[in-house]
Amino acid sequence: MALTGLGIYKHLPKTNCGDCNFPTCMAFAMQLAAKKVSLDQCPHVSDEGKAALAEASAPPMKLVKIGKNSHELLIGQETVLFRHQEKFHHPTGIAVKVKDDLAEEELTNRIEAINNLHFVRVGEEIGVDLIAVEHSSTSPQGYARVVKKVKEMSDLPLVLLSPDPKIAEAGLEVSAERRPLIYAATGKNWQQMASLAKKHSSPLALKGESLEELADLTQQIKKLGVDDLVLSVDGPRVADTLQDLTRIRRLTLSKTFRPLGYPTIAFVTGKDPFQQVGQAATYICKYGSIVVMEGTEPWKILPLLTIRQNIYTDPQVPNAVEAKLYEIGEVTSHSPVLVTTNFSLTYFTVEGEVENSKIPTYISVVETEGLGVLNAYAGDKWSAEKIGKTLEEQKIKERINHNSVIIPGLVAVFRAELEEDFGWKVLVGPEEAARIPSFLKNEWKVTS
Ligand code: SF4
Numbered sequence: 268m269a270l271t272g273l274g275i276y277k278h279l280p281k282t283n284c285g286d287c288n289f290p291t292c293m294a295f296a297m298q299l300a301a302k303k304v305s306l307d308q309c310p311h312v313s314d315e316g317k318a319a320l321a322e323a324s325a326p327p328m329k330l331v332k333i334g335k336n337s338h339e340l341l342i343g344q345e346t347v348l349f350r351h352q353e354k355f356h357h358p359t360g361i362a363v364k365v366k367d368d369l370a371e372e373e374l375t376n377r378i379e380a381i382n383n384l385h386f387v388r389v390g391e392e393i394g395v396d397l398i399a400v401e402h403s404s405t406s407p408q409g410y411a412r413v414v415k416k417v418k419e420m421s422d423l424p425l426v427l428l429s430p431d432p433k434i435a436e437a438g439l440e441v442s443a444e445r446r447p448l449i450y451a452a453t454g455k456n457w458q459q460m461a462s463l464a465k466k467h468s469s470p471l472a473l474k475g476e477s478l479e480e481l482a483d484l485t486q487q488i489k490k491l492g493v494d495d496l497v498l499s500v501d502g503p504r505v506a507d508t509l510q511d512l513t514r515i516r517r518l519t520l521s522k523t524f525r526p527l528g529y530p531t532i533a534f535v536t537g538k539d540p541f542q543q544v545g546q547a548a549t550y551i552c553k554y555g556s557i558v559v560m561e562g563t564e565p566w567k568i569l570p571l572l573t574i575r576q577n578i579y580t581d582p583q584v585p586n587a588v589e590a591k592l593y594e595i596g597e598v599t600s601h602s603p604v605l606v607t608t609n610f611s612l613t614y615f616t617v618e619g620e621v622e623n624s625k626i627p628t629y630i631s632v633v634e635t636e637g638l639g640v641l642n643a644y645a646g647d648k649w650s651a652e653k654i655g656k657t658l659e660e661q662k663i664k665e666r667i668n669h670n671s672v673i674i675p676g677l678v679a680v681f682r683a684e685l686e687e688d689f690g691w692k693v694l695v696g697p698e699e700a701a702r703i704p705s706f707l708k709n710e711w712k713v714t715s
Pocket residue numbers: 279280281282283284285286287288289290291292293295296308309310311312
């Protein structure tokens with residue numbers, strides 16, 4: 268919970284000297300509570316006051332870094348319960364498991380498959396973030412060998428999965444410079460695990476039987492000087508895990524309950540792969556900081572990356588591309604001209620289908636404040652006049668030797684005005700982007 272002006276005022280000198288450019292300490296406190304000024308603007312706060320205000324104004328949820336340099340994952344430090352209140356800041360890290368008892372060739376294939384779980388969607392590269400190396404049957408040396416191999420074959424940050432401190436230590440000895448997440452300290456091993464985390468400056472996950480036990484563990488381990496912690500949430504049913512993830516987020520943000528003010532990790536369970544994808548999607552929405560998956564099939568991972576991408580966009584910023592003339596492929600003066608809006612998803616869907624058609628095409632993107640075709644029409648953000656003027660501004664007629672333009676089928680109503688007022692021969696394209704390739708192959712040839 269954010270500090271109130273009154274809460275801050277208690278720690279100020281109360282002399283009303285005005286050196287902070289505010290007439291009274293209370294006025295300064297109110298501005299500080301609104302985060303419009305910083306504490307160092309008052310040169311007279313005592314060390315005790317600074318300490319109290321720093322502790323009270325620290326983010327309610329810790330930011331934890333896993334990995335190093337350009338291959339690091341930041342999780343936590345979320346500030347709101349609901350995305351529409353502001354935005355979610357650090358996207359859920361998606362981890363895929365590798366077991367240490369795989370045969371050599373199988374292990375190599377699995378690591379390569381994980382490395383290949385990268386895609387491009389709406390112009391953004393999305394992919395898996397971590398590899399979780401699970402100890403199952405080999406010795407500490409065998410586990411270290413597998414961790415080393417994973418580290419050498421992949422730049423992704425690591426999670427070392429074993430409740431045995433000896434196994435965790437063996438894994439750390441070959442990967443500590445990559446700052447892996449150690450999983451996990453429990454009520455039985457927390458002192459040894461915390462000592463390993465401290466020695467290697469690695470983040471540490473904690474696993475408890477209840478939230479109460481987790482809260483106790485964080486306090487004990489923090490006293491040992493380890494505070495880069497991740498809470499493992501692992502109920503007997505999906506509903507229990509979801510409930511615990513939600514309770515942690517609420518207690519952290521609504522009550523500033525610092526013993527649970529850390530990011531979380533959750534695992535998919537069961538054998539049914541569809542259920543696993545459903546579980547992971549649930550935890551991405553509420554409120555997993557890391558989700559650990561079992562499989563490497565793209566059909567399992569891509570939907571999760573898509574959900575994550577949608578949840579972690581800023582709802583206050585239009586998801587838009589620049590409104591301009593785009594050339595897809597080796598365009599010539601004979602190339603078709605398609606018109607669309609500047610909503611990212613619309614543009615990249617159209618662009619993808621044009622690429623699929625293998626017909627070089629101009630795409631004229633009209634400024635619609637980041638709205639899709641029908642929303643822009645309903646919201647009066649685009650019109651035949653706006654399209655006509657945009658085509659003139661983009662000087663498309665200087666690049667083509669025909670007079671045809673293709674508009675989306677959903678706004679066929681623009682056709683007459685574009686023809687009468689701007690002199691275009693208008694082709695009404697398909698309503699669905701998926702039909703663009705067949706439209707360009709069949710209709711465009713006939714008319715051009
Ligand atoms: S500088 Fe500090 S002591 Fe002076 S009025 Fe501002 S808050 Fe109060």
